[in-house]
Amino acid sequence: MRTLQRMRGHLWLYVMILPVIAYFCVFVYYPLYQGVISSFQEFKLLGGAHWVGTQNYTDVWNDPKFWQVVRNTLLIGGGILFLGFFPPILLALGLNEIRLMLFKKTAQTAVYLPHLFSWVVIGGMWIYLLSPSGGLVNELLGRLDIGPIRFLTNTTLARGVMIVLPIWKDMGYSAIIYLAAITAISPTLYEAARIDGASRFQQMYQITMPMLKPTMKVVFMLNILGLLRIFDQIYVMRNGVIKNAIDVIMTYVYDTGIQKYQLGFASAISVMVLLATLVMTAFVWKITGFGQED
Amino acid sequence: MVNRIQDQSPATSVAAPSDSTGDRVFRGIVVVCLIVLTLMMIVPFINVLAVAFSSQLGSMEHGIILWPRQFSVDGFKTVWVNLDLERAFINSAIVTAVGTVLHVALCCLAAYTLIQKDLPGRRLLLAFILATMAIPGELIMIPLYIVNRNLGLLNTLWALIFSGMVSGFSILLLRNFFASVPFDLAESAKLDGASDFTIFRTIYLPLSQAGIATITLFELVGRWNQFLPVVLYINDSKKYTLQVALNALVTENLGTSGMSMVTPNVRMAGIVIAILPLLILYPFMQRYFVHGLTLGSVKE
Numbered sequence: 001m002r003t004l005q006r007m008r009g010h011l012w013l014y015v016m017i018l019p020v021i022a023y024f025c026v027f028v029y030y031p032l033y034q035g036v037i038s039s040f041q042e043f044k045l046l047g048g049a050h051w052v053g054t055q056n057y058t059d060v061w062n063d064p065k066f067w068q069v070v071r072n073t074l075l076i077g078g079g080i081l082f083l084g085f086f087p088p089i090l091l092a093l094g095l096n097e098i099r100l101m102l103f104k105k106t107a108q109t110a111v112y113l114p115h116l117f118s119w120v121v122i123g124g125m126w127i128y129l130l131s132p133s134g135g136l137v138n139e140l141l142g143r144l145d146i147g148p149i150r151f152l153t154n155t156t157l158a159r160g161v162m163i164v165l166p167i168w169k170d171m172g173y174s175a176i177i178y179l180a181a182i183t184a185i186s187p188t189l190y191e192a193a194r195i196d197g198a199s200r201f202q203q204m205y206q207i208t209m210p211m212l213k214p215t216m217k218v219v220f221m222l223n224i225l226g227l228l229r230i231f232d233q234i235y236v237m238r239n240g241v242i243k244n245a246i247d248v249i250m251t252y253v254y255d256t257g258i259q260k261y262q263l264g265f266a267s268a269i270s271v272m273v274l275l276a277t278l279v280m281t282a283f284v285w286k287i288t289g290f291g292q293e294d
Numbered sequence: 295m296v297n298r299i300q301d302q303s304p305a306t307s308v309a310a311p312s313d314s315t316g317d318r319v320f321r322g323i324v325v326v327c328l329i330v331l332t333l334m335m336i337v338p339f340i341n342v343l344a345v346a347f348s349s350q351l352g353s354m355e356h357g358i359i360l361w362p363r364q365f366s367v368d369g370f371k372t373v374w375v376n377l378d379l380e381r382a383f384i385n386s387a388i389v390t391a392v393g394t395v396l397h398v399a400l401c402c403l404a405a406y407t408l409i410q411k412d413l414p415g416r417r418l419l420l421a422f423i424l425a426t427m428a429i430p431g432e433l434i435m436i437p438l439y440i441v442n443r444n445l446g447l448l449n450t451l452w453a454l455i456f457s458g459m460v461s462g463f464s465i466l467l468l469r470n471f472f473a474s475v476p477f478d479l480a481e482s483a484k485l486d487g488a489s490d491f492t493i494f495r496t497i498y499l500p501l502s503q504a505g506i507a508t509i510t511l512f513e514l515v516g517r518w519n520q521f522l523p524v525v526l527y528i529n530d531s532k533k534y535t536l537q538v539a540l541n542a543l544v545t546e547n548l549g550t551s552g553m554s555m556v557t558p559n560v561r562m563a564g565i566v567i568a569i570l571p572l573l574i575l576y577p578f579m580q581r582y583f584v585h586g587l588t589l590g591s592v593k594e
Contacts, residue, residue: 003414010413012490017407017419019400023460028426031437038437091331097324107328109580110335116572116579118519120537121565124544125342128558136341139358168334200317229432232521236545250432257436258526266436274433281428 035274038267045261056268066269068244069252072159076234076248077227079163085220088171089212092178093204108179111172122169123236127152130161152237155245162246166233174219181215182208221284228273228280249273346370346562353559369563373543377556379564381532382539385451389535390517393455397513398506400460405468406494411477427462435526442527449530457523458516464509471505472498508582515572515579540564 007014039056041049060066091111098104114122129136132148141147151157185208193203231250238246247255249269257266337360344359352363373379407413408420431438438457447453475498483493499506524538531539544561 006412007414010410010490013407013410013413016403016490016494020404020460020465021419021422023400023456024422024426026441027438027456027459028429028434031434031441032429034440035434035437038440091328094324094328097321098328099321103325103328107332109576110332112580113335113339113576116515116576117569118521118537120519120521120541120544121568124540124561125338125565127545128345128561129338129341134354134356134558136338136358139356172335199314199320201320225430229430231432235521235525236541239545250435253436254525258439263436263440270433270436274429277430277433278428 035267035270038264039271041264041267043261043263049264052264056264057272059265060268060272066252069247069249072246073228073230073248076159076162076246077230079159080166080230081220081223081227083163084167084171084223085216087167088174088219089178089209089216091171091175092182093208095175095179096182096208097200097204108172108176111175113172114169115173119232119236122165123233126161126165127237152239153241155242158237158242158246162233162237165237166230177219178212178215181212185211224284225277225281228277342562342565345558346566348559350557350559353557353562366559367563369557369559369561370567372560373564373567377539377543377560377564379536379539379543379567382534382536383567385533386518386536389451389454389520390514393459393517394510394513396455396459397461397464398510401464401468401509402499402506403494404460404465405472406490406498408465408469409472423462423465427466431458432522435522439526448527449533450527451533453527454520454523454535457520457527464513468502468505468509471502475501504582507578511575511579511582514575518571536568540568 038049040051040053042052042055043049095104095108098107130138130151132138132150137151138148141149149157151161189207189211190203193207198206228249230248231254234246234248234251235254238251253266253269253273256262256269340360341358344362345353346369347362347365347367348359348369349364349366350368352366353359353369355363404423408416408423410416442448442453442456447456479497479501480493483497488496519537520535521537521541524535528534528538543556543564
């Protein structure tokens with residue numbers, strides 16, 4: 001009874017948060033529920049759906065194209081995750097060594113720039129830059145008597161491009177996270193090391209690097225969860241020739257669900273990925289000790 | 295702590311006196327690597343700019359273009375007028391402006407409620423909002439499509455505005471900013487008979503400008519770059535936003551066809567138009583983005 005009175009006293013506070021709660025109900029929690037329901041249904045083009053039990057899940061399981069996109073996702077996402085892990089750390093360590101503020105700021109501004117733009121901009125730009133007819137990359141290779149190389153019509157090269165481009169695009173972003181962490185390291189550690197005669201490189205290797213470990217864990221965790229969500233870059237850069245080699249789970253969900261209107265089938269994939277994400281989240285939290293005091 | 299990244303880090307500022315030869319060699323290597331890296335980031339953009347301002351013929355010539363060939367703004371005229379990027383630009387501007395204002399307003403309101411210590415059910419509300427952050431939007435795209443269809447929002451700009459209109463991330467960030475406002479201020483205002491909304495408007499909003507600026511800038515950029523929701527909800531090319539209209543223009547693959555109706559100067563002009571608003575925001579972004587980045591390390 002008293003709680004109820006207190007709640008009435010705060011009526012306006014509840015009114016203030018109401019739109020947000022309503023929004024999440026309609027655009028997050030209900031769709032989540034609807035997605036699970038849909039995965040057990042088959043949809044008609046003219047509207048309406050009927051129950052098909054676990055048929056969609058069996059279809060997904062027996063679909064070779066599904067396993068192909070899972071493989072592509074692991075190859076491309078895994079590539080980004082592992083090859084892209086160290087460059088931002090090295091970049092941050094490098095930036096931290098620079099004394100000339102103008103240069104440091106210019107470099108920082110430049111490396112963060114691509115992160116600001118959409119995949120349409122980055123993808124469209126690189127399709128042109130990698131083009132065999134007049135693209136910058138092939139022109140440069142031409143000076144070395146190489147090529148022209150058709151990067152985006154060769155399945156192996158295209159996969160490589162899908163791995164390298166996101167690293168190029170987002171390196172500066174992660175580097176700034178690391179740089180913020182480096183700034184928080186106590187200067188007394190460096191002072192002590194200097195008194196012991198440690199060189200700049202030794203200080204970097206034996207103080208900065210170990211002190212960055214917690215940040216590395218957090219960044220790695222965030223990246224691992226992003227692995228299954230790759231969509232824009234593939235959607236923008238794929239073409240008929242390389243489609244099978246670079247299509248990932250999310251583009252397949254889009255293609256089957258929205259283009260082919262197999263909403264049930266696509267929902268079944270989403271539910272499977274969602275479960276995988278939850279398991280991965282729990283697993284990653286466990287190995288990185290996230291959420292515990294470190 | 296947040297703004298210190300702009301200043302010299304403590305590690306370097308005290309290092310000045312003792313510089314051995316080894317240290318100088320080491321720093322030299324670092325500088326060379328960073329110059330190479332900076333060029334790798336910048337040169338592609340210079341190429342894009344140079345091609346965009348070249349004439350049609352100039353842009354099709356082979357060779358490395360880092361300065362406009364036969365300076366011309368034909369590419370911009372073609373893409374803006376003939377290919378009607380103007381309409382798409384306006385659609386994007388509407389969605390970005392309306393979406394950002396609603397996002398910031400709603401998230402601020404919710405964040406204010408969440409800092410009330412004696413509010414019954416506060417933890418429940420917080421958990422309800424935090425849990426949404428564990429659900430990536432991509433994974434519910436199919437049901438979201440169904441929801442928007444059932445609400446009759448397909449092919450309307452409202453579908454795009456509603457998409458991401460509220461986010462747990464923004465609410466949490468604002469909540470951290472609000473929580474740093476001295477509680478006594480609100481307390482004494484309350485004793486003077488001020489209502490919650492008055493306190494929110496006259497004390498919390500003005501004292502959390504940095505937080506609000508951060509959210510606004512992040513949201514502006516995110517909105518401008520919004521892509522998946524557009525290809526999900528919009529079929530009608532009259533409702534295309536800039537990103538999707540541009541996608542049709544720039545991804546026609548040169549690798550496969552070799553020849554194209556749209557010359558490089560037109561494509562690159564489209565790209566320049568898409569990045570221009572962000573370049574204008576960029577200097578402001580730099581002041582604030584560290585606020586957003588460091589949120590990850592703040593624990594409840």
